[in-house]
Amino acid sequence: MPLFYNPLEAAAHRLSVVPPMFDYFGAMGLHALVAAARTGVFDALRERPSTAGDLAAALGLDPHATGVLLRALTGLGYLRVRGGRYRLTRTARRWLTTGSTTSLLPGLVFWERTARVLWPGLEQAVRDGAPARPFYASLADDPELSRSFHAWTAAVAARQAPAAARRIPVPRDARLVLDVGGGHGLFSLALLRRHPRLRATVIDLPDALPPAAAHPRLTPRAGSFLEDDLGSGYDVALLFNIVHGLNDEEAARLLRRVAAALDPGGVVVVGDQFGDSLMPGRASRALVHLLDLNYLVTVGGRVRGLAEVTGLLRAAGFGRVRHRRPLGSPTTELAIARKPLR
Ligand SMILES: C[S@@+](CC[C@H](N)C(=O)[O-])C[C@H]1O[C@@H](n2cnc3c(N)ncnc32)[C@H](O)[C@@H]1O
Incomplete structure (x- = not known):
């Protein structure tokens, strides 16, 4: 995940004030990526930035659940949101869309299955x-x-x-x-x-x-x-x-x-x-x-x-x-x- 701690978070980890939750939750991040890839979220957002509601309507998804997924992907560094419209970060565009020449989407399916x-x-x-x-x-x-x-x-x-x-x-x-x-x-x-x-x-x-x-x-x-x-x-x-x-x-x-x-x-x-x-x-x-x-x-x-x-x-x-x-x-x-x- 393209995630970087800010200095406060890094210090909290160094001092062990917080538990290592990202390792407990790591598999959830992988499943969030797979769900987004399989439902067409990354490819649709490559076409145009969109609100959760519009994206859900276009892809036939549940609007509330789509919003939850988009917020998780934003937290993980794959999306950015402004004025309620989500767009891909460079990482998602480069590695996770089918149109990209550097797409490693087959790897996502393989590693999830593995x-x-x-x-x-x-x-x-x-x-x-x-x-x-x-x-x-x-x-x-x-x-x-x-x-x-x-x-x-x-x-x-x-x-x-x-x-x-x-x-x-x-x-x-x-x-x-x-x-x-x-x-x-x-x-x-x-x-x-x-x-x-x-x-x-x-x-x-x-x-x-x-x-x-x-x-x-x-x-x-x-x-x-x-x-x-x-x-x-x-x-x-x-x-x-x-x-x-x-x-x-x-x-x-x-x-x-x-x-x-x-x-x-x-x-x-x-x-x-x-x-x-x-x-x-x-x-x-x-x-x-x-x-x-x-x-x-x-x-x-x-x-x-x-x-x-x-x-x-x-x-x-x-x-x-x-x-x-x-x-x-x-x-x-x-x-x-x-x-x-x-
Ligand atoms: C990690 S892949 C590498 C494929 C390719 N060389 C590459 O770098 O993309 C390992 C390859 O070795 C093949 N392989 C594994 N054991 C083999 C064996 N005993 N005899 C022939 N091929 C084998 C697999 O089918 C697979 O294609």
């Missing part, structure tokens, strides 16, 4: 050290969770892939890219657009793959990157948002398999959140730690620091690891290394 379906297993995961139920099994049983997960990863990738592709050092005579768990294929597509001689294979679970017609030089392949043959002769391997979803043994095994699939001199790119190199600041650290908790309760993976990822790459046989932070991709950083020539 909080509702998967996070109740947190207590058990903390007792056991592993998720109560494997994430991909939950996706198979829950079409909305599955749809929203793939829509969310695609929405994030659409923003980040062009910047990431600019930072990937593709060898001059490279021909083949392996996109490991590449899902929608958007990271490969960004690379193919920059390098007309490249072809890419995206390996992923069947439901995640793009259609074969997505691009003439992109081949979707259904399979498990941990179990099935990855093929060989690749010049570049992409692992975007993959390593955080694996436990230590799986991560080490996957990187060894990727090293074996690359030709000597081939480049591996791990794109992920590196917990130890993000923006300094309590709020950023808190977000990373919550994400770490999310990986624990959902996939049984974790946020790793750059040093840990470097260690995994070196143990798999890769050479010096370079760290890149693509502009326009604040949360996904790159660790890039080459397979030695011999």
Whole structure:
């Protein structure tokens, strides 16, 4: 929530005069956003500022309840009100309207579903050290969770892939890219657009793959990157948002398999959140730690620091690891290394 304490409120929290109510109420803020998105409030206010009554009439909602929702959203920093007319703040316009090119609405649906379906297993995961139920099994049983997960990863990738592709050092005579768990294929597509001689294979679970017609030089392949043959002769391997979803043994095994699939001199790119190199600041650290908790309760993976990822790459046989932070991709950083020539 785009909420900032004023000095008096901050002091009250520091001195613990008030209880940590925002954490108790945090889930309510999420549900308020989901209700507003699903009833069309954000999109309608993008068209024109409106009173609660006019908005309720236009969207077929209860007028009193609409006013209550609008006031809550105003308090949370998503709306402003003047003379009884509500308008979107820049945050709501940018991230929460369907017309916006930076819309992360699919993420709202995914995170709400994740909080509702998967996070109740947190207590058990903390007792056991592993998720109560494997994430991909939950996706198979829950079409909305599955749809929203793939829509969310695609929405994030659409923003980040062009910047990431600019930072990937593709060898001059490279021909083949392996996109490991590449899902929608958007990271490969960004690379193919920059390098007309490249072809890419995206390996992923069947439901995640793009259609074969997505691009003439992109081949979707259904399979498990941990179990099935990855093929060989690749010049570049992409692992975007993959390593955080694996436990230590799986991560080490996957990187060894990727090293074996690359030709000597081939480049591996791990794109992920590196917990130890993000923006300094309590709020950023808190977000990373919550994400770490999310990986624990959902996939049984974790946020790793750059040093840990470097260690995994070196143990798999890769050479010096370079760290890149693509502009326009604040949360996904790159660790890039080459397979030695011999
Ligand atoms: C967090 S998503 C990342 C997708 C894409 N690389 C990106 O960064 O947007 C993880 C992907 O790995 C895939 N995946 C998970 N386990 C897999 C496995 N054992 N074999 C193949 N794909 C797998 C998922 O289906 C999903 O598409």
